[in-house]
Amino acid sequence: MALIVFENIAHSYLRSxxxxxxxxxxxxxxxxxxxxxxxxxxxSGSGKTTLxxxxxxxxxxxxxxxxxxxxxxxxxxxxxxNIAQVFQFPVIYDxxxxxxxxxxxxxxxxxxxxxxRSRVVExxxxxxxxxxxxxxxxxxxxxEKQKVSLGRGLVRxxxxxxxxxxxxxxxxxxxKWRLRRKLKEIxxxxxxxxxxxxxxxxxxxxxxxxxxxMHEGSVLQQGSPQELFERPTDxxxxxxxxxxxxxxxxxxxxxxxxxxxxQFVPLAAALRTKAPQATGLEIGIRPxxxxxxxxxxxxxxxxxxxxxxxxxxxxxxxxxxxxxKVVVPPEQPIASERGxxxxxxxxxxxxxxxxxxx
Amino acid sequence: MQKWQDxxxxxxxxxxxxxxxxxxxxxxxxxxxxxVQDIFDPTHRMFVGTEWFREMLLNTRLQNALVRQFVFSxxxxxxxxxxxxxxxxxxxxxxxxxxxxxxxxxxxxxxIPWNVIGTIWVIFLRPDVGLLGHFxxxxxxxxxxYPTLPMQAWISVMxxxxxxxxxxxxxxxxxxxxxxxxxxxxxxSIDAASRWAVFWxxxxxxxxxxxxxxxxxxxxxxxxxxxxxxxLTGGGPGDTTTFLSIYLxxxxxxxxxxxxxxxxxxxxxxxxxxxxxxFYQVLLRAQRGVVVR
Amino acid sequence: MNKPIRGPLNxxxxxxxxxxxxASLKASGSTNNRLRFVWLLIYLLVLLLPIYWMFNxxxxxxxxxxxxxxxxxxxxxxxxxxxxxxxxAWYWGYINSFAYVSINTxxxxxxxxxxxxxxxxxxxxxxxxxxxxxLTNRMAPAAVFLLPVFQLYSALGLIDTYIAVALAxxxxxxxxxxxxxxxxxxxxxxxxxxxxxxxGYSLPRFFVAVFIPLIRAGVGVTAFFCFMFSWVExxxxxxxxxxxxxxxxxxMTRTVSASGLDWGLLAAAGMLTIVPGALVxxxxxxxxxxxxxxxxx
Numbered sequence: 002m003a004l005i006v007f008e009n010i011a012h013s014y015l016r017s018x019x020x021x022x023x024x025x026x027x028x029x030x031x032x033x034x035x036x037x038x039x040x041x042x043x044x045s046g047s048g049k050t051t052l053x054x055x056x057x058x059x060x061x062x063x064x065x066x067x068x069x070x071x072x073x074x075x076x077x078x079x080x081x082x083n084i085a086q087v088f089q090f091p092v093i094y095d096x097x098x099x100x101x102x103x104x105x106x107x108x109x110x111x112x113x114x115x116x117x118r119s120r121v122v123e124x125x126x127x128x129x130x131x132x133x134x135x136x137x138x139x140x141x142x143x144x145e146k147q148k149v150s151l152g153r154g155l156v157r158x159x160x161x162x163x164x165x166x167x168x169x170x171x172x173x174x175x176x177k178w179r180l181r182r183k184l185k186e187i188x189x190x191x192x193x194x195x196x197x198x199x200x201x202x203x204x205x206x207x208x209x210x211x212x213x214x215m216h217e218g219s220v221l222q223q224g225s226p227q228e229l230f231e232r233p234t235d236x237x238x239x240x241x242x243x244x245x246x247x248x249x250x251x252x253x254x255x256x257x258x259x260x261x262x263x264q265f266v267p268l269a270a271a272l273r274t275k276a277p278q279a280t281g282l283e284i285g286i287r288p289x290x291x292x293x294x295x296x297x298x299x300x301x302x303x304x305x306x307x308x309x310x311x312x313x314x315x316x317x318x319x320x321x322x323x324x325x326k327v328v329v330p331p332e333q334p335i336a337s338e339r340g341x342x343x344x345x346x347x348x349x350x351x352x353x354x355x356x357x358x359x
Numbered sequence: 360m361q362k363w364q365d366x367x368x369x370x371x372x373x374x375x376x377x378x379x380x381x382x383x384x385x386x387x388x389x390x391x392x393x394x395v396q397d398i399f400d401p402t403h404r405m406f407v408g409t410e411w412f413r414e415m416l417l418n419t420r421l422q423n424a425l426v427r428q429f430v431f432s433x434x435x436x437x438x439x440x441x442x443x444x445x446x447x448x449x450x451x452x453x454x455x456x457x458x459x460x461x462x463x464x465x466x467x468x469x470x471i472p473w474n475v476i477g478t479i480w481v482i483f484l485r486p487d488v489g490l491l492g493h494f495x496x497x498x499x500x501x502x503x504x505y506p507t508l509p510m511q512a513w514i515s516v517m518x519x520x521x522x523x524x525x526x527x528x529x530x531x532x533x534x535x536x537x538x539x540x541x542x543x544x545x546x547x548s549i550d551a552a553s554r555w556a557v558f559w560x561x562x563x564x565x566x567x568x569x570x571x572x573x574x575x576x577x578x579x580x581x582x583x584x585x586x587x588x589x590x591l592t593g594g595g596p597g598d599t600t601t602f603l604s605i606y607l608x609x610x611x612x613x614x615x616x617x618x619x620x621x622x623x624x625x626x627x628x629x630x631x632x633x634x635x636x637x638f639y640q641v642l643l644r645a646q647r648g649v650v651v652r
Numbered sequence: 653m654n655k656p657i658r659g660p661l662n663x664x665x666x667x668x669x670x671x672x673x674x675a676s677l678k679a680s681g682s683t684n685n686r687l688r689f690v691w692l693l694i695y696l697l698v699l700l701l702p703i704y705w706m707f708n709x710x711x712x713x714x715x716x717x718x719x720x721x722x723x724x725x726x727x728x729x730x731x732x733x734x735x736x737x738x739x740x741a742w743y744w745g746y747i748n749s750f751a752y753v754s755i756n757t758x759x760x761x762x763x764x765x766x767x768x769x770x771x772x773x774x775x776x777x778x779x780x781x782x783x784x785x786x787l788t789n790r791m792a793p794a795a796v797f798l799l800p801v802f803q804l805y806s807a808l809g810l811i812d813t814y815i816a817v818a819l820a821x822x823x824x825x826x827x828x829x830x831x832x833x834x835x836x837x838x839x840x841x842x843x844x845x846x847x848x849x850x851x852g853y854s855l856p857r858f859f860v861a862v863f864i865p866l867i868r869a870g871v872g873v874t875a876f877f878c879f880m881f882s883w884v885e886x887x888x889x890x891x892x893x894x895x896x897x898x899x900x901x902x903x904m905t906r907t908v909s910a911s912g913l914d915w916g917l918l919a920a921a922g923m924l925t926i927v928p929g930a931l932v933x934x935x936x937x938x939x940x941x942x943x944x945x946x947x948x949x
Contacts, residue, residue, distance in 0.1 A: 059545055079549050092546040094560045109551040153550060361842075368774035371766035372782065375826055378763055382823040383789050386800030393800075449692035459937045463930070464696050467703065470929025472749075472884045474901045475922045482709060483702045488915060490705045493721050522702065554684065583793040586886040590905075604795040608887075611799050624796040635788045 003069040003083075003161035003194065005033040005056060010065035012051055018063070025051045027218045028064070033162070036192040038185075040209035042202055044241070047215040049198045050166055056196060057084045057164050069161060083161040085154025087168045091146030095139035099130055102138050103152045110157075124155045127190070128183060144172040144180055155187065162194035169204065181208060202242055206230075214238050230287075231348065236355035239285050245315060245326045248291075249352065250284045259284060259351075262321030264300050266344055272351045275359040283352040288315065288328040290348035299341040307335055318342065387628075393621035411622035421623060423598065424606040428582060431516075431602055435581040436574060438521050443528025443573065444566070448558070450533055465526045477590025480519040484591075506592065509599040516588050516600050523587065524580070528573045535569035536562060575638045582631065603627055703926070709919035717915045732920035745900035746924065748814065749883065752897065755818035757878040760829045761871065763822075768833035769859070773842060786827040794887040797823070802891050812894040820888040825878045832877065836870025837863075876936050883929060900925055 012026040021027060026048045033039060033056075041049040054060035055067060058079040067075045074082050094102050103121045112120075125131045128148045133141060138149055147168055154163045165184075169177045181204065188195055199205050205212050206226040214221045214229065214237075221235040233239035239247030252259040254276060258268040266284060276282060293304075293316060302318040302325065314329040318340065327342065329335065351358040394412070397405045415421055446465075451458045468476070483489045486496035486503050496503040505511040539562065547557045585604040588594070594601035594609065601609070607627060611620035709717055711728040736742040770776070771783060801820055802811075810816040840863070848858040864871065889899045904921050 057549075079545070080551050084549065086545065086549055088542040088546065090540075090542070092542050094564075096560060096564050105552070105556075106550040109553070109556070150546070153546075362773055362775045363842075364775045366776050368770040368776045368779075371770035371774075374763040375767040375786070375830060376782070378759075378819070378822050379786060379789055379826055382801065382820060383792065383797070385804055386797045389800035389803065390796065446692070446695050449688040449695070461692065461696065462937050463933050464699060466933045467926070467930060468699060470880055470883065470926070470933060471703075471922075472886065472901050472925050474886045474905055475925050478904065478918060478922050479702045479706050482915060482919065483705050488709070488717050488721070490701065490721075490723075522699070526699070579791045583791070583795075585795055604793055607793070607795040608798065611795070617799065620799070624793075627793055628796050631791055631793060632788055635791050636784070639784055639787060 004035050004071075005162065005194065006068040007031040007055075008066040008068060010055060010062050010067065012048075012055060012060070012062045012064070024063075025218055026055070026062070029220055031213075031220065031223075033194060033196065035194055038188045038195045038208060038210045039197065040205035040212045041196065041198045041215060042200070042205040042212055042241075043215035044200055046217075048218040049200075049215055051218075052215070053086075053164050053166055053196065053198050056162065057086050058082050059086075083157070083159050084164060085157065085160045085162075086164045086166065087147065087150045087154065089167045089170045091143060091150050091171065093138045093146050093149050095137070097138055098135055099125070099138050099141070099149055100134040102149050103130075103156050106153050106157055120156045120158070124152045127155070127187065128152050142173075144176045147172060147180060148183070151183075151187075155191065155193075160193060162196060165195070165197040167199055168197075169199075169201075177204075184208060202244070206242070214241065216241075232350070232357065233285070234357045236283070236285070236352055239287075239350075239352075243287060243289075245288055247285050247287050248325050250286075250320070250323050250325070252282050252284050254282065261300070262323055264320065266300065266349070267346055268349060268351065269346055272349075272359050276351060277353050277358070281354060282358075283355075284344075285350040285352050285357075286325075286344050287348060288326040290345040291325070291327045292343040292345070293318070293327050293329050293333070293335070294341050294343070295337065297341050297343075299343040302340055302342055304335060304338050304340050316340075390621045390624050390628075393617050394625050395622075396618055398617050407618070411618050412626070415619060415622045415626060420598065420606065421626075424601055424603050427599075427601065428603045431584075432578055432581040434517060435520060435524070435577060438517070439525045439528050439577055440570070440573065442521070443525050444532045444563075444570070446525070446529045447532035447536055448562070450529075450536075452537070462530075465529055467526075468523050469526050471523075473586035474590050476519065476523050477587045480515070480522075480587075480591050484515055507596050509596055512592050512596060512600050516591060519587055519591055520581070520584070524577065528577065531569045531573045531576075532566060535566035539565045571642060575642055579631070579634065579638070582634070706919045706922050709915050710923045712916050714914045714916045732916045733924070735917060736920055736924060742900075742903060742921065745898055745903035745921075748893070748897050749889075749899040749901070749925075750928065752814040752817040752821070752889075752899070753879055753882045755814055756821045756825060756882045757875055759818060759822055760825045760878045761875060764826055764829035764833055764874065765859070765864070765871075768830045768837055769863075771830065771834045772837035773845065783830075786830055788827075790824050790827040790831075792823065794824075794885075798887060798891055801888065805892055811892060812896045812898075814897050816892045817889050817897065817899070818882075820892055821882045821885060825881055828881065829874045829878055832874045833867070833870055836867045836873075840866050872936050876932065879932055880929070 007030055009028055009030060010026065011024055011028040013024045015023050018024055041052060043049050051060065055062050058074070058077060058081070061075065065075075066073055069082060079086070094105065097105070100121055103124060104117050107117045107120060121134075122131070125134055128151065130145065130148055130152065133145065138146065141149070151163070151168075154160055169180060172180060184195065184197075185208065187193075197205070197208055206229075210225065211223060212226055212229050213223045214235075216235075216237050222229060222233065222238045224232075229238060229242050233242060233247065236249060239249070250261045252261045252266065254260075254268075254273060255265070257270075258273075259266050259282070261284060268284075292299075300320060302320045305317045305319055307317075307329075308315045309331070312331060314331055314333070314335070316327045316329050316335060318325045318327055320342075325342065395406060395408055397407045397410075399405075450461055450465075471479070481489075484492040484503075484505060486492040492503055495501050503511065505515040543561050543565075544557065547561060552560070583604055584602055585608065588600050588602060589605055589608075592600045594605045598606075607620060607623055610616055610623060708723070708725055710732050711725045711730065712722075713729055713731070716722075716725075716727075771779065805811055805816045805820070810819075844862065844866070845858065848862050849855075853862065886901050890902050890905075893899060893902065900921065904918060904925075
């Protein structure tokens, strides 16, 4: 139970960093609320694991302070911060039984045997490990082993946060959902802060209350999954989140809206007035927010590939040199090679130099 | 990995087979041949069947040498394995010039010709000119005369053997230690595990594979040992440090009793084969365990 | 488990991350580390002491050695070394040893590489039994083979040649080489072979151009062990040679003159035998660390 605060945290793996590029983590201020479920999302090399290791204490930041409930813990070890961590591959004590694995952190801290037993049994039940309690941990499947790793963090009642470093990497894809559901249950039952690192946006969006999107050492945006989806503040966030990602179309302000490749797109008045410049702008629109019809008013486009994905279809359309992906309901027929697109104005965003306007 | 099934692979293996067969099978056939004959000289031979085998198996000198050999090999394992692991634990965990320097020094005894090992220790242990010998004899006041005192001869041979071969266990154990991912140590630190717990529950189990190899290699090699004890004590005083190989060479070359020596050779070789087979099975299972990790 | 690390800078970060993690782990418990260092230092001293003592002897005249004990030589002399390096009876011993050890290493590598490849990539009739038989030769007592091998090579007129000892040593070195190389080869996925064959490589060309560079560390480790076990072996080397190919080990064991053993000379000879070994370790030191971790020994 801790409010974790990053004060001007920055980190470089080089001894004497000079430029911004030398930093794995650019200077940032972050707050992690107690009991929140956070996902650190970003491509490889974006600094997620670095950030996680600074929270846990496995890494000492080059600059800045880490505060737990107002206490400066920058120099404190992982043990002293009461952090639990689950790694990419299951880290268990092979020679011990599942029971002993779960009991280990408690026994090392001198907890009485009776309480050890009750905590272990409770956590094992929560994680559906009860029938395996007396088995040697090395004999379990990967997802069960990860549960044991997780369990060792849960048995401790004083744990301030549980950190996950891409924990589903070695788990069978068919079983990933089971573990994800478990994590949500745990979050509901114990009000412990969970911080989850992943490069898989589906994982992040389903698991977290708040998602922190990272790119090249900076936090681009923090918010609920819905906020990130509907109002990405950075071009990269729009592109990274959503499958397929947001469409970006270079445009110029023109009249009541904008001009894209010679055609007109209506824009909300508020956006037009807030635009900092008349050129160098882009329209950002999600494939889900575009309507495709055979004829009528709107953007005239050529229809290229159509992918059928069961619950939806994705049509790749061409407007001049620009490609626009559109999500189409599966029952809607797409007959010809030409069509008309209509952008939902409420979901049409404007970006200036990659940053959201308004 | 799924291997391709192809009998033509034999072509790739033939050079090795020919070479090893030449050096192993042909001499072995000769040995088998001699073991059933009484050879006075190349022109006077007599087939004696299993007489030599019976005689050798009942031979008390052989039995004593066998017992001595087992005691020796057991002591080697009991000392070198824990010591090797302990040293490996003290070695730097990160690569760098420090580690390279340590590796070079640690590996040094392994690259010294075995007769020079014996020579080094002969010099080292002499009460008149040797550092250790002089120290024991003059400074500690113990009368040190290993060529004539059996207990001292054993201790000297053991010291030399441990000095010589522990580095192999150290290097193997260190390789095992290095392959443990950091995450295990991090998790142990998070679990507030003691240093002893880290050793017993993480390091030792993860070293199972390499330690099995170490046991195999050290047991087998100590079972075949010849040069170093021979140079140091010559097998003496009397027979007290005459291990199997030393006895065999004494018999074959010293007493030139070829028939008997051949029978002894077969028995010796069969014992080694038996142990090889057992260890090979153990090794296979251990490696499968390591791979499955 | 492995995140694709993109870009050279990210790779650098990952390496630095590992180093930093190590450092932070080391930081907690520095008294513990100091204790470890002390024990290691003691062990290294124990290892070096007998060698140092021999070094001490090698720098002293025999009379000086016999007359008194001195931890440091008062007047270090080099005439022992000079004698060895100038007396053909001595220095040829070194040359001979080096010759047959090198020949042996080459032979071992040349025959073991294809064989190890076969064991690694193929299943064939009798493969497991063959592998086991090979390993048994590694564990064969030399004493058992001494006399018959002598007679065999004698019958072939190979006594007292480099090739004799080089070949005899393949008895235990080739199985070891095959075993080590097979371990390294199995770490290389078969898909690489398949891709090369599809691209039109013939087996020999693929082997030399693609495969061997991938198992460089393994070849280094194998060469190291072949060199080591051949350099240190005495029984075969002594039995199969007389004068022309006499190894240094034999020259040393026959260094008794009328006035008794010349300890200084003997010590100098011993020190010189350590030199090639020390040089070899020094050059492969990085491979040892890497190779041990990667393959099975």
